[in-house]
Amino acid sequence: MLLSVLMALLFISATNQLENKVQPSWLENSKAKMAKALLEKYGDAQKDRIVTGLKQVADFWRLEDGDAAVFEEFVEKNFAGDQKSIDVMFTRFQDNLEQLDGHMLEILLKFRWQTDLDLGPIQPFDELFAAYSPSDHVQDDFFKNKLAFVVLLNFPLTTLDQRLNDGANWSRRQWAEARLAQRFGERVPADVNRTISEASALADQYIAQYNIWMHHLLDKDGNRYSRRACVYFHTGI
Numbered sequence: 570m571l572l573s574v575l576m577a578l579l580f581i582s583a584t585n586q587l588e589n590k591v592q593p594s595w596l597e598n599s600k601a602k603m604a605k606a607l608l609e610k611y612g613d614a615q616k617d618r619i620v621t622g623l624k625q626v627a628d629f630w631r632l633e634d635g636d637a638a639v640f641e642e643f644v645e646k647n648f649a650g651d652q653k654s655i656d657v658m659f660t661r662f663q664d665n666l667e668q669l670d671g672h673m674l675e676i677l678l679k680f681r682w683q684t685d686l687d688l689g690p691i692q693p694f695d696e697l698f699a700a701y702s703p704s705d706h707v708q709d710d711f712f713k714n715k716l717a718f719v720v721l722l723n724f725p726l727t728t729l730d731q732r733l734n735d736g737a738n739w740s741r742r743q744w745a746e747a748r749l750a751q752r753f754g755e756r757v758p759a760d761v762n763r764t765i766s767e768a769s770a771l772a773d774q775y776i777a778q779y780n781i782w783m784h785h786l787l788d789k790d791g792n793r794y795s796r797r798a799c800v801y802f803h804t805g806i
Contacts, residue, residue: 611650625721724750
C-alpha cells in the first residue's frame, strides 16, 4: 500500500511538471540572441557548452521566472566562459551544498530520533516531527532564486545510458559535475516533496514498529531456532 502511495505521488509529480511546462513565447528568440552574444564574447571553444546550457535553462524556465529581459540578463551574468570561472563556480557549489545537505540530514535525524529508536512511547507530535523534512522546499527555492539555473547553464545533464557507457572513463571531477547537474534535472514542486516525505515517514514508522522477536520463533517441531539461524533470518547472511 505504501509503495502504491509513493508511486502515485511520483506520478502526480510528473503530471505537475508537464502541466507547468509552459514556456514563454519569446524564449526561442532570446536563446538565439544570447547564443550569438556568448559566442562573440567567449569564442567557438565554448560553443557546445553555450548551446547545451541555454537549452537546459530554457527547458526549465517558466513564465513566473521572469520575462525576456530577466532571462537574458541572467544568462549574461552567470555563464562561466573560461575554465578558471568554471572551477570557482564548481568549488563554491560543492562546498555550500555539502554544508546544506549535511545540516539538513542532521535536522532530519534529530526530528526522527524518537520514532526511529526504542526510547519510549511515541506521541502524536513525534510523528509530525518525523514526517517533516526541512529540505522539501530547497529544490523549489533554488529554482525560484535561480541557483538551479546557474548550474543548468554551466554543467551538462547526462542520461543513464551516458553514465553507464562513458562513466568508466570519467574523472572524479566529471562525475561530480554530472551529479551536480543531475540534482536539478527535475523541477518538483515543494508540496509534492512534502507529501512524499510524509508518506516515507509513515513507511519508516511502520517498519520501526514491526518488531519480530526472533528468539521466540519456533520451527515445525516446536523447537526454538538457533542463534545462528536467527541471525540469518534477520540479515540474510
